[in-house]
Amino acid sequence: MNDLSLVELLRWTWRQLTSMRTALVLLLLLALAAVPGSLIPQADVDALKASQWQDNHPKLTPIYEKLGLFDVYASPWFAAIYLLLTVSLVGCIIPRTKVYFRAMRARPPRAPRHLTRLGESASYETEESVDEVLARAEKVLGKRRFRRDRHDEGTDGGFVAAERGYLREAGNLVFHLSILVVMAGVAAGSLFGYQGGAIILVGGGFSNNLTQYDDFVPGGLYQQEWMEPFAFDIADFELDWLTSGAGMGQARNFVSKLRYTEEPGAEEKTYDLRVNHPLTIGSTDIFLIGHGYAPVITVRDADGEIAISGATPFLPTDQNFRSFGVVKATDAKTPLALEGEFYPTYVFDNGPQSTFGDLLNPLVSMEVWTGDLGLDDGRSQSVYVLDKAKMTKVTDDGEMFRLDMRPGDTVELPGDLGSVTFERVERWNKIQISQTPGKFVALAGVVLALLGLVGSLYVRPRRVWVRARRVGGTTLVEIGGLDRSSGGDIAEEIESITAELAPAPAGAAPKEQS
Incomplete structure (x- = not known):
C-alpha cells in the first residue's frame, strides 16, 4: 500500500x-x-x-x-x-x-416497465383516449395530494408518476438540523451564561454580586459586568408537612416570600417563589431548589468572650432532615470546631435518628475538636468540611465527650475550653441563580427535533404510477403502487384510485386486479 x-x-x-x-x-x-x-x-x-x-x-x-x-x-x-x-x-x-x-425536492421517478409485477397493481381497458385517461389520472392523484409528473412514451402511450410523503424527508431534514440548533443553544449557555447557588437564611437577604454566592460557575466567555444588579430578601418561608397517608413525613407546597428590587433605588416588589416557578429578572432566573435548618449556636471561650455566634446551615442527609454541619470557632482563645448532626424530631431507636422533618423534638449532637483548623495555609476549604489532620478530639478525662443539646441548653466544655449554647433553630433556603442565554435556542431545537421525528415516523411515503397505451383499438390502463414505509395499506389506495379512474358503467369494467 x-x-x-x-x-x-x-x-x-x-x-x-x-x-x-x-x-x-x-x-x-x-x-x-x-x-x-x-x-x-x-x-x-x-x-x-x-x-x-x-x-x-x-x-x-x-x-x-x-x-x-x-x-x-x-x-x-x-x-x-x-x-x-x-x-x-x-x-x-x-x-x-x-x-x-x-x-x-426530487420529482417522482419514472414508471417501471412492468407495473403489474409490483406487489400491488390493477389494470382495465377503456375506449377513452390516452390523453383523457392521463388527464383524469393527474386530477385524481392531485386530489389525493400526490406530486405528479407526466411522461410520453411514443405516439400511443404515456404515464403519470406520482409520489407523496415528501414531508418524511422534510422531517429527516428538520430533525438533523435541530441537533445543530440544540448544540448551538447549549454552547451559548455554556460560554455566555453562568450558574451559581447560595444558602440564604429565612429573614436574610441576597445582593447579586460574586461575594454573595456559595458556588459560582461562569461560562468561558462570561463577563462579571453582565450580572444584573438585583437584590432580594426572604421575608418568610412556608411549607406543609404531611401527617398521614403514604407520604407521611414529607414536605410539600414550599413557598419563599420574596421582596426584591431589580436595581438599587427601584420600586420594591414581592414574589412567591415556588419549586419550578422561578422569578425572572431581566435575563436571570432565580430558583428555589432546597431548604433546611440552621441551628443558632454560640461558642464562648474560657474568658466568657463570644468566639462565634449565629445560625449555621446544616445540610440534610435523609428525607426526615437529619442534617450534618460544622461550626468553626477560629477566634476562640483555643481554636476549636464542632462537628455533628441536627435532628428535627429526635428519637433513639437502634441509634440516633429523626423520624419527622418538622421541629417536634429538635436536638443537636456534636463532637468537639481543638487545634489547627487548616485555615491559615492559603487553601480554600468548604464550610462543611473539617480538616482534622492537625486537630485533636476533645475528651472528658479520657472518655468520649459529645454535646447533646436542645434549644436553650448550655454545656461547659472540658479542659477550660469555654462553653457552647444552643440558642434556637432557624430555616434556610437554597437558591439557584443562573443566566442561560441559549435556553430558548435549545428549546427551539428540541421542538424542531420532535416535529421532525413525528414527520419521519408517521408520514408514510408512497408512489403510484398510471400508464395508458393503445392496444388493439382500446386503451389499456395499468396502475401500480409502492409503499416505501411499513404499516401503510397501499392495496386499499390502489383499489380506490382504480375505482375513480375507471369509466362509468358505459365503459368497460375493471378487468384485473392483483
Whole structure:
C-alpha cells in the first residue's frame, strides 16, 4: 500500500471522524464518561459528600483526583470526547442535510416497465383516449395530494408518476438540523451564561454580586459586568408537612416570600417563589431548589468572650432532615470546631435518628475538636468540611465527650475550653441563580427535533404510477403502487384510485386486479 500524502491522510481522517459509525461510538463514549459523574460525588455539586467519600477512601482519592473524577464534566478528557462528538456530528449532519434536501425536492421517478409485477397493481381497458385517461389520472392523484409528473412514451402511450410523503424527508431534514440548533443553544449557555447557588437564611437577604454566592460557575466567555444588579430578601418561608397517608413525613407546597428590587433605588416588589416557578429578572432566573435548618449556636471561650455566634446551615442527609454541619470557632482563645448532626424530631431507636422533618423534638449532637483548623495555609476549604489532620478530639478525662443539646441548653466544655449554647433553630433556603442565554435556542431545537421525528415516523411515503397505451383499438390502463414505509395499506389506495379512474358503467369494467 502506498504511503498517503499529508492531504490524503487528513482527508481520510476527516472521513473517519465524520462517519455515522464514529459519531455513534463517540456518543457511547460520552455516555460511559458521564457514569463516574453519577457514581462519584462531584465537588462542585456536593462538596460535603465528596469530602466524606475522600475520607472513606484514602487510597483511591489521589488516583481519582489525578483523573479528575471529582469534577468529571470539567475534566480535559470529558471535554475532548464532547468536542470530538460535536465535530463528528457537524461533519456527519451537513452532508446528509444536503441529501435530504435534494430528496425532498426530487420529482417522482419514472414508471417501471412492468407495473403489474409490483406487489400491488390493477389494470382495465377503456375506449377513452390516452390523453383523457392521463388527464383524469393527474386530477385524481392531485386530489389525493400526490406530486405528479407526466411522461410520453411514443405516439400511443404515456404515464403519470406520482409520489407523496415528501414531508418524511422534510422531517429527516428538520430533525438533523435541530441537533445543530440544540448544540448551538447549549454552547451559548455554556460560554455566555453562568450558574451559581447560595444558602440564604429565612429573614436574610441576597445582593447579586460574586461575594454573595456559595458556588459560582461562569461560562468561558462570561463577563462579571453582565450580572444584573438585583437584590432580594426572604421575608418568610412556608411549607406543609404531611401527617398521614403514604407520604407521611414529607414536605410539600414550599413557598419563599420574596421582596426584591431589580436595581438599587427601584420600586420594591414581592414574589412567591415556588419549586419550578422561578422569578425572572431581566435575563436571570432565580430558583428555589432546597431548604433546611440552621441551628443558632454560640461558642464562648474560657474568658466568657463570644468566639462565634449565629445560625449555621446544616445540610440534610435523609428525607426526615437529619442534617450534618460544622461550626468553626477560629477566634476562640483555643481554636476549636464542632462537628455533628441536627435532628428535627429526635428519637433513639437502634441509634440516633429523626423520624419527622418538622421541629417536634429538635436536638443537636456534636463532637468537639481543638487545634489547627487548616485555615491559615492559603487553601480554600468548604464550610462543611473539617480538616482534622492537625486537630485533636476533645475528651472528658479520657472518655468520649459529645454535646447533646436542645434549644436553650448550655454545656461547659472540658479542659477550660469555654462553653457552647444552643440558642434556637432557624430555616434556610437554597437558591439557584443562573443566566442561560441559549435556553430558548435549545428549546427551539428540541421542538424542531420532535416535529421532525413525528414527520419521519408517521408520514408514510408512497408512489403510484398510471400508464395508458393503445392496444388493439382500446386503451389499456395499468396502475401500480409502492409503499416505501411499513404499516401503510397501499392495496386499499390502489383499489380506490382504480375505482375513480375507471369509466362509468358505459365503459368497460375493471378487468384485473392483483
